[in-house]
Amino acid sequence: MAKWRVSLVQLDVDLAVPPPVRRARAAALVRAQAGADLVVLPELWPVGAFAAAAFAAAAEDLTGPTASAMAAAAADAGVWLHAGSLVEAAPDGRRYNTALLFGPDGRPAARYRKIHRFGFDAGEARVLAGGRDVVTARLPALTLGLSTCYDLRFPELFRRLLDAGAEALVVTASWPRRRLAHWRALLCARAIENQAYVLACNAAGTHAGVPQAGHSMVVDPWGRVVAEAGAPAQVLTAVLDPAAVVRTRAEFPVLRDRVLDRPPT
């Protein structure tokens, strides 16, 4: 089975830079990944995940400027693009934290509305609606399971993704520096317990007064960190071997020993 080249584009979410300029920079970085198979961007990079006061004004529909720019960049680069997430102004009148996946032809391939909203009684938990659907997407080499940032703390979502066929778990994020230790531990745990690749793209820089952790990571199905970024903006690349998922699950078949919440066979 062919190897998969992934690029995690750890963007600096600098809200002093006007949105059209940030959009153009993100699109240019995606185009520069031509030759990769899959490119991933961070959560809510068009608005800043901790800038909840700006969410209403920044909400876009799925044909708006961010989605259009990302679709064009995916097509120009000929890559699968997980474009991170944006604040979606949905047809039901609600706003969601919505992640978008485009195919190499620039066409929408999947949409995931973040299920677990962060902030307790503030931030996105207050101003956005939560999604309900567990979303996987079949790519030529691997089935992706989609998740967004705070979702990482809820292993039951990842079990559902596993049961829906996920072999690589994408985590688009805006995870603060203060909880970097949680980020690293939870990413490895999700990889180990589901025997899946984890592709985690975080934000860099500081926005709304919250320093971001960076440290985007690729973890293999055995739980080994294959690649890890530092704190500043950078593009992290790695090569995935889809056969490693099958091999790990066959050689160390813990998933076979599940007792609770076993999927029907």
Ligand SMILES: NC(=O)CCC(=O)C(=O)O
């Ligand atoms: N954007 C987020 O969901 C932040 C999550 C977070 O900071 C945490 O779980 O810790």
